Amino acid sequence: MDEFDVIIVGAGPAGASCARQIMEKNPSLSVMMFDRREELGVPVRCGEGLEQAAEDYTGPIPKRAICKYIKGARVYAPDGRFLEADMTKMAGGRGGYVLDRKVFDKWLAFEAVKKGATVQCDTLITDLIVENGWIRGVRGINMGKEIVARAKVVVCSTGAESRLGMQSGLKTFCKAQLVDTCVEYEMTGSLADEEFIHLMLGSDIAPRGYAWIFPKGDGIANVGVGVIPSPDPMKTALIYQEKFLKKYAQFFDGKRNIMEIKGGIVPVGDLMKDMVTNGFLVCGEAAHHVNPIHGGGIKEAIVSGQLAGDVVAGALGKNDFSKQGLSSFNPLWWEVRGNHLRNVEKLREVFEKFSDKDLNDLVDALTPEDLIDFSRGQKLGTLAKILLRKPSLMFLAKKLL
């Protein structure tokens, strides 16, 4: 049986960032990342959009992991009119990227490995070893063989798909009403402006969520929708995706060359309050650390993983990896990210109540800067003021004030 200081389950952006941070803080620690995938980053379940500001945390992203540099976003109201937020013209002046996550995820893991962490793919972790209220390690299957490994701390960064975290007793479970279900095609023949990502709103194409075109260059784009789950088989993400392709047919060459079909869910709320227990910590999308409006989870996973790495390294330094020893992760994450994301969630709750007409009207009332502020959970008062002017929406203003 193997023993490590830290086992990290899931070598996505959260897990890899956590491993790298632990090694940076204390290179003498032994850190093992297990991932069920046969190839890190594959299959891609993502639109691959990332704001450039993420490089404050990762350092410069290598060119080979970037498909397209993006200036900002166009957000389309249900009637087709759009607001353009050119981030290069705003404070900070930085745009974003559409990545190649098959390369990006491997690069992040490699950065951790360069610092001394170890990674083992094709290892499905099936169980946490729970002893007297402590998590002491994991059991799993590595390339067909059963494995058992013990550690002082187990970090769960398994993304939204996994149920492993539930075995710790923490509330990692994604409630169905608080996830969006998504379908995405990587396709050729996109005619949309490649300097921007395109986000389309409307109950006819994406109830509660939105539809998107994220250009990867040369007319290749990630094209998808995320919608609220519904028991009606006529309201699946796939059906909305096809409606979207029809409604915005002018953005495609009509040849339907689809190179990849991806699906998945994104948590859009229910940010976890308590993310640690004895010998265990959950971070990234597994802890629902995702922007509840636009579903962006890569940067949130990186920040969450890094903060988790700081806390785990600190706890090991003090030789206290009990719930108490790890508990500083809760206030730390909430201070750095949680309070912003909770504001974004409030906005999402308000937008959810809007009719298509309200959304159309909003395009007239907002500036591009407002859009960026909202996506960061700032200036909620601006929206509240607009709502107060409309008798039908006044009741929603309360939520924001």
Next chain:
Amino acid sequence: MSVGVFNLDIKGNKWDLDREKCIKCGACVAVCPFTALELPEFPEVNEKCIFCNICAMACPVDAIKVVKTNKSAVVDKSTKDISTLSKM
């Protein structure tokens, strides 16, 4: 790990996966409140399933069919959460 199958039939209550439609995305596994699904490759259901239909709701491509005709055949572990959901 419980042993999973692609089709479950407990006294007329059914859970069926259409493997032709399934794109192996794992959405169903993530939302099942009873850890009744595992995703070795395709999702597999086990006897913990209470036929609540939540996985089918989250499936982006309508690959899961759940039929619940016999309410007494399964231990009803429904929570308030689930009863409100199935009305959505």
